[in-house]
Each structure stands twice: as C-alpha cells, then as structure tokens.
Amino acid sequence: MSRVLNLSAPFLLGFDEIERTMDRLAKAASDGYPPYNIERIERDDNRPERYRITLAVAGFTREELDITLEENQLIIRGRQLDDKSRQYLHRGIAARQFQRVFLLADGMEVAGAELQNGLLSVDLARPEPERIIRRIDIQARD
Numbered sequence: 170m171s172r173v174l175n176l177s178a179p180f181l182l183g184f185d186e187i188e189r190t191m192d193r194l195a196k197a198a199s200d201g202y203p204p205y206n207i208e209r210i211e212r213d214d215n216r217p218e219r220y221r222i223t224l225a226v227a228g229f230t231r232e233e234l235d236i237t238l239e240e241n242q243l244i245i246r247g248r249q250l251d252d253k254s255r256q257y258l259h260r261g262i263a264a265r266q267f268q269r270v271f272l273l274a275d276g277m278e279v280a281g282a283e284l285q286n287g288l289l290s291v292d293l294a295r296p297e298p299e300r301i302i303r304r305i306d307i308q309a310r311d
Contacts, residue, residue: 190242190272202267203247219280220293222271227287228262234289236282243271243279243291 203224210219226234226247235246249264273293280292 193270200267202265203269205269217294217296219295220277222291222293224269224289224291225287226284226289228264229284229287229289231284234284236279236291238273238279241273241275241277243273243293245269245271245289245291 203226205222205224208221208223210221212218222243222245224245229247229249233247233249235248237244237246245268247267249266251264274295276295276298278294278296280294282289282291284290
C-alpha cells in the first residue's frame with residue numbers, strides 16, 4: 170500500500186520542490202527495468218554505515234553507463250545503441266535505455282561504483298554528522 174503525501178497543507182510552506190521531486194521519483198519507480206537491490210552494510214571500525222545499490226545491467230559496457238549526482242539525486246543511466254549490422258532470427262534481448270533516480274538524504278556521499286559480471290554496484294556512505302553544540306546568550310531587557 171503506498172502512502173500519498175499532501176505537501177500542500179497550509180502549515181507546510183516551501184515544500185513544493187520536494188513534492189515535485191516525489192512525483193518524479195514515483196514515475197521513475199513504475200518502470201521495473203533494470204531490477205536492483207539496496208543493501209545496508211553495517212559500520213565497522215574504519216568505515217561509517219554504508220548502503221550499496223546494485224543494478225542488473227547485463228549487456229551494458231562501462232562506456233554505456235553513466236552515474237551523476239545532481240543536488241541530492243543519484244541518477245544512473247544506461248544507453249545502448251541498436252547494432253544495425255546484425256540480422257536477428259529471434260530478438261529476446263533488446264537494446265534499451267534506462268534511467269534510475271535515487272533521492273539521497275542530506276550528508277550522503279557516493280563512495281564509488283563498480284561494474285562486475287553484469288552488476289553495477291554504487292556504494293553510498295553516511296558519515297557520522299559532526300555534533301555541534303552552540304550556546305545562545307540570553308540578553309536582558311528592562
């Protein structure tokens with residue numbers, strides 16, 4: 170069951186950009202290609218908690234894949250060109266394009282990406298936020 174967010178309530182001001190982003194993400198999620206996994210990798214002594222997004226991109230070369238970070242959106246695109254020189258008797262594997270968009274929380278960082286055996290893995294890290302404590306002076310008024 171999906172939850173519908175109503176960000177146009179009168180006490181939620183300035184959230185229209187988030188609502189547009191959520192609409193865009195909902196449309197992108199409706200296409201099931203390529204399939205993907207998201208896993209959480211527990212923190213260890215040297216590294217913070219991490220996440221790994223793994224997409225099944227069999228048939229794509231590294232040059233046909235593109236990963237960009239725009240603001241807080243991780244965008245993964247795949248573009249295959251149809252090879253017109255081949256004559257197929259049966260075509261069950263189509264050359265197709267895709268775009269997957271993942272909305273990242275503030276502070277998330279892309280740690281790297283790897284293509285191995287038809288699986289594209291993108292690692293994300295969530296470093297521990299620096300704890301900032303600031304004392305606020307109270308002014309006396311007479």
